Amino acid sequence: MFLIFLTLFLSVFISSHADELHISDSHGPISIMGEHMHNEGEVMFSYRFSNMRMHGLLNGEKKIALREAMASPNSASDNSGTYMNSPVEMRMDMHMFGAMYAPNNNLTLMLMTNYVEKEMKQERMPMSGSSRFDVNSSGIGDIRISGLIKILQDNHQDAILGIGLSIPTGSIDKRDVTPASSNARLGYAMQNGTGTLDPFIFLNNVNNLGKFKIGEQILFKTNFSKHNSKGYHYGNLIDLKTWISYRWLKNLSTSLKINYKYQEKMFGSDNEMNKRMSPAMDSRNQGYNKLEFGFGLNFINHKEFMKNNRLGIEFIFPVYQNLRGIQMSDSVNSIIGWQYSF
Numbered sequence: 001m002f003l004i005f006l007t008l009f010l011s012v013f014i015s016s017h018a019d020e021l022h023i024s025d026s027h028g029p030i031s032i033m034g035e036h037m038h039n040e041g042e043v044m045f046s047y048r049f050s051n052m053r054m055h056g057l058l059n060g061e062k063k064i065a066l067r068e069a070m071a072s073p074n075s076a077s078d079n080s081g082t083y084m085n086s087p088v089e090m091r092m093d094m095h096m097f098g099a100m101y102a103p104n105n106n107l108t109l110m111l112m113t114n115y116v117e118k119e120m121k122q123e124r125m126p127m128s129g130s131s132r133f134d135v136n137s138s139g140i141g142d143i144r145i146s147g148l149i150k151i152l153q154d155n156h157q158d159a160i161l162g163i164g165l166s167i168p169t170g171s172i173d174k175r176d177v178t179p180a181s182s183n184a185r186l187g188y189a190m191q192n193g194t195g196t197l198d199p200f201i202f203l204n205n206v207n208n209l210g211k212f213k214i215g216e217q218i219l220f221k222t223n224f225s226k227h228n229s230k231g232y233h234y235g236n237l238i239d240l241k242t243w244i245s246y247r248w249l250k251n252l253s254t255s256l257k258i259n260y261k262y263q264e265k266m267f268g269s270d271n272e273m274n275k276r277m278s279p280a281m282d283s284r285n286q287g288y289n290k291l292e293f294g295f296g297l298n299f300i301n302h303k304e305f306m307k308n309n310r311l312g313i314e315f316i317f318p319v320y321q322n323l324r325g326i327q328m329s330d331s332v333n334s335i336i337g338w339q340y341s342f
């Protein structure tokens with residue numbers, strides 16, 4: 001992984017002699033993928049680092065205390081049993097690697113993969129002394145390939161149809177030490193992938209109003225292969241984004257993004273995850289409606305040294321969360337990213 005990154009970086013220094021200057025707002029906020037295409041023969045590499053934090057619990061829309069969560073019925077025992085422990089907080093660091101290539105002006109191919117590092121803090125029920133423990137997992141996530149097809153492109157508007165496939169390269173058998181076992185399979189959120197082949201389709205539109213740009217993206221992701229090897233699959237995902245950006249300078253723009261996400265419930269469950277153990281192991285506690293705001297900045301270097309290298313930063317805040325069952329509540333997600341095309 002490191003070698004790939006090093007190669008990318010070297011290729012930047014060798015080939016950074018494009019004549020024209022690229023413009024800051026010709027790409028959308030850094031958290032959005034597939035919002036631009038490339039000209040024939042162009043290649044782009046990207047790296048994004050995202051740090052996501054979750055803290056505390058929600059039951060539906062309502063805040064719920066850890067002890068309350070542990071006293072709630074699990075879905076394993078006819079609602080008569082409760083949970084033995086509860087998640088307290090979670091941190092996820094994600095390194096995202098991307099490549100784009102345009103074989104012609106009407107088609108851009110995109111490849112994305114990532115490496116995740118996750119940590120979840122849990123608390124045991126009062127009967128077990130309320131002690132806390134951490135579980136960790138890391139590894140490669142799922143790979144996403146997609147094709148971006150030009151629908152319309154002129155001075156005022158840019159419309160793209162994207163069709164893609166998520167390939168289950170991420171592990172769904174991540175394990176760690178817990179008070180109950182020295183080698184327990186971790187909960188759904190701690191796994192690195194979905195375990196299923198998931199096709200997705202999206203429409204992206206950007207309207208160009210001089211220094212302002214307004215964009216929309218509608219994405220729908222579903223599932224081909226039904227249950228994965230552990231007996232479950234994630235439900236459909238609908239992801240709606242709209243953003244507005246303002247170009248202050250040729251090399252600097254800022255953006256405001258609104259993102260609505262609907263994740264359907266989970267189908268099936270992993271038999272090795274004990275639903276009595278934790279809300280995080282109970283497949284009933286999956287799925288959500290979420291609304292987020294994102295504040296972003298795009299910068300593009302116009303100096304000779306590392307010319308046309310882009311830097312994007314975005315901070316994403318949850319505005320509304322309606323979670324299915326008991327789940328951890330999102331707090332801030334920060335993303336920083338680098339992009340370079342030649």
Ligand SMILES: [Cu+2]
Nearest residue numbers: 036038044100
């Ligand atoms: Cu690109």
